[in-house]
Amino acid sequence: MMKGLKKWRLFSMLAALMFFLAACGQEQISTLTPRGPVASEQFNLLLLSTAIMTLVIIVVVVIYVLALIKFRRSKVGEDTIPEQVEGNVKLEIIWTIVPIILLIILAVPTVWLTYTQAEVSGMDEVDAEGNKTALTVNVTAKLYWWEFEYPDLGIITAQELVVPTGEKVYFNLKAADVKHSFWIPSIGGKLDTNVENVNKFYLQFDKESEGLKDGVFYGKCAELCGPSHALMDFKVKTLSREDFDAWTAAALEEPVAPSSDLAVQGEELFVNAGCIGCHATSAAGTAGGQGPNVATFGDRNRVAGYLEHDAENLQNWIQNPQEYKPGNLMPSAADLNGGDDFTQDELDALTEYLMGLTIENK
Template sequence: MMKGLKKWRLFSLLAVMMVFLSGCGEDYISTLKPSGQVGKEQFNLLMLATGIMTLVVVIVSVIYLLAFLKFRRSKVGENVIPKQVEGSHTLEIIWTVIPIILLLILAVPVVTATYKFADVAAMDEVDENGDKTALTVNVTAKLYWWEFEYPNQGIVTAQELVVPTGQKVYFNLKAADVKHSFWIPAVGGKMDTNVDNLNKFYLEFDKESKDLKDGVFYGKCAELCGPSHALMDFKVKALSPDAFDTWVASMKATDGKMPDKTSADLGEATFAQSCMGCHAVSGTSGPGSKGPNLTAFGDRNRVAGFLEHNEENLKAWIKDPGQFKPGNLMMNADGTAPIYGDLTDEQIQALATYIMGLSVEK
């Protein structure tokens, strides 16, 4: 029997684990609460594999325990050698065939699903006007942020992926610098983003994200890529198809928008002076800019992908981005100061007001 104290310790350990583990299973981030067809099928495969493994462990343990109990010396007496079964054909066949069957039950659905999820043929289908019928997003992972280009719509955004519900969304995945990995735990994945080749897959979002905590699904980089890897988060806004079309139209409407160096607005003028070289404020300017496209910054959920979205954090980020994401590429080469040098408090305030005002949804 356990002593009183030990029992109490075990109890508190279990209690702590219960509190800790109850954090899992949130529908904006958990693989165990999938949204969309791909996530659901992957979850089913997970359950199948876990089921088979549990079955094997249970059966083997039961046989072991039975043998253990049945052949105890106190039960069968001294010097008794049970009947020897080595070389038994029947047994050899049974324990070869059962694992083969189990592996087949596991392998057939897994291999089928693997090919199915990699089937991106529909990406190239066109309607009678020659327009692509499927929605494609080109994802570029960069140290330590995400660029999302919609080639058929001619728009670009960053950090926050916007998708319509109820249809397959196809992804071309690549990395600009080192290997990263694209993962939206509640919806499916993950898939590596490489420098030399495109990886392709599709996902389906069956639920609008507005009712989730923060109104978004959480996405992550799932491949250790540098000192700020753990902060390389992104968010996913799943909209109804109508709302998605409206969003696309508002992004397109920012075509040609340019901050003006001679603007009377100190924020805009400073942005044109110090930031425009890396950040676009037009949703149609092509990909390949050095920093995230800020056209929809005011609509975002986070600053720099992970900080709470408010003006204080934005100002602190502009003042010293390296303090938040070590090694990020808004810093100078040795990572000691922002590449644009010191700005006055007045400039930083004006920049923050200007950038918070960049919005296509308000």
């Protein structure tokens, strides 16, 4: 009776596991639904390695089961010792040559893809006028947020990467504090960001993100980096080249003046409280800010990278960021406001101002 119960427990656990893993197929975040050539090549390599491992497992299991059946005690007797094959030249050649062949089948495409996907010479190619022909993005990972600099365009953003579809996008990856890892599961990766050196690679985005859940692909930090590692998310918005050029032109324009008296109060508070010392409000600037650039804050779909993008979460985050992302460097409201939390009126003003910082509506 107890053995039967244990089997049902195992079955129930596996059924529950399948239920939760079913969400892994969402195309905005799943390696199993590649949405770019880099991810597709990596996925095909995953299928190849899985097929080889499955073949080896099947062969071993079949031999094991046949040996159990053929040489079971009830058939050969209690005192019978099967013929020993130790030193059998043919068998030793077979189980030496076959693994070597399987390793070669797996190693050749692995090595070829490793070097092919690390080829970044296109990053430096220029046209007849000396302009770069490919888009390059400098990615800086910080505790616990991401900065994206477009060095050839003069644009700085944070937390949301915007790229064109149908072309290679090159990345320079580095970290400002500790080791992180840049990963967009549906598009390809991942690659470490280090403090002491710059890693380079490229990705290609084949599908516009507009039709996806939340309208973005999801990016993650894939290297344990501190207490808020699991919350170090970013989003990727993919646009047609025409829409990307329009986004670029809008990003280089001067920030739009606050459109309401409440937003004006928020801007004044943003400056007087010292927020402007860490957070730039223009996408046209220089990299290296202590806090994320908020020029595109109104366009984002998340607060702090993972909270729903609404007034309540923004105000909670401003009051006590350590409660939502332990270990991050943003001071609490009391630290900025002489020991007191912001009043509700002040929070409403800051919210109105920050939500109005947008590029898409210019």
